[in-house]
Amino acid sequence: MASTYSAIKCPNCSRTAIEDDYYKTGELFICCDRCGYNYSKVIEHETMETINYKEEIIGGHGVFMVIKKSSGRELILLDGELNANQIEEFTKVFLESEVEQENSYLIYFEGGAFTILLGNPPEGFLLPFEESQEKEIKETIYFSV
Numbered sequence: 261m262a263s264t265y266s267a268i269k270c271p272n273c274s275r276t277a278i279e280d281d282y283y284k285t286g287e288l289f290i291c292c293d294r295c296g297y298n299y300s301k302v303i304e305h306e307t308m309e310t311i312n313y314k315e316e317i318i319g320g321h322g323v324f325m326v327i328k329k330s331s332g333r334e335l336i337l338l339d340g341e342l343n344a345n346q347i348e349e350f351t352k353v354f355l356e357s358e359v360e361q362e363n364s365y366l367i368y369f370e371g372g373a374f375t376i377l378l379g380n381p382p383e384g385f386l387l388p389f390e391e392s393q394e395k396e397i398k399e400t401i402y403f404s405v
């Protein structure tokens with residue numbers, strides 16, 4: 261399937277997001293690994309005359325990036341307010357010996373502001389899209405909570 265893959269300004273946090281545009285079918289995916297905003301527009305029903313799309317937005321309240329010594333990266337998208345139990349759970353995961361604490365991070369996004377709760381995001385991570393030079397796209401597994 262033909263698509264264009266590009267860095268765009270995130271509609272949720274104004275940082276850098278990735279857009280995957282299937283211009284032939286009209287399907288569209290946006291994923292932001294800063295605030296965890298995840299938008300999808302996919303074909304739900306198609307006839308000769310009309311195409312019905314289904315739109316879905318998940319995440320947008322921050323991310324928990326877990327980088328493991330052996331098995332790569334996992335990104336958990338935060339879908340709403342963080343409660344004390346979740347923070348405790350994430351802290352437990354963060355402190356596991358498998359996890360690279362120096363590269364993993366938990367960031368909460370609410371009301372236009374980022375709060376770093378655990379770890380250290382990469383340099384330039386929270387720069388606005390216009391100032392960000394980062395165009396590199398890394399492969400990541402996405403989860404939602």
Ligand SMILES: [Zn+2]
Nearest residue numbers: 270273292295
């Ligand atoms: Zn974003």
